[in-house]
Amino acid sequence: MRNNVYLCFNNSFHMSSLMFLGMGGQEIIIVALIVLLLFGGKKIPELMRGLGRGVREFKDAKDGIRSEIEKGMNEDKTSEK
Numbered sequence: 001m002r003n004n005v006y007l008c009f010n011n012s013f014h015m016s017s018l019m020f021l022g023m024g025g026q027e028i029i030i031v032a033l034i035v036l037l038l039f040g041g042k043k044i045p046e047l048m049r050g051l052g053r054g055v056r057e058f059k060d061a062k063d064g065i066r067s068e069i070e071k072g073m074n075e076d077k078t079s080e081k
Contacts, residue, residue, distance in 0.1 A: 023031070039047060 036044065
């Protein structure tokens with residue numbers, strides 16, 4: 001029973017991640033055109049660069065927390081011996 005629930009959740013999550021907020025191809029193109037009109041061609045690369053920096057900082061912070069947790073777990077294992 002647990003495996004079935006897990007598989008159903010995984011499949012539904014995977015399918016929903018492909019839909020990008022329930023928007024189809026035409027809607028995504030319309031949104032992209034609106035962004036282009038609002039910000040212009042010169043501003044979009046700067047916005048994407050800032051977005052990339054933000055994603056990189058988030059990823060680095062996530063990896064730092066993960067390594068600290070693993071380091072703490074390893075210290076606990078060595079202190080138990």
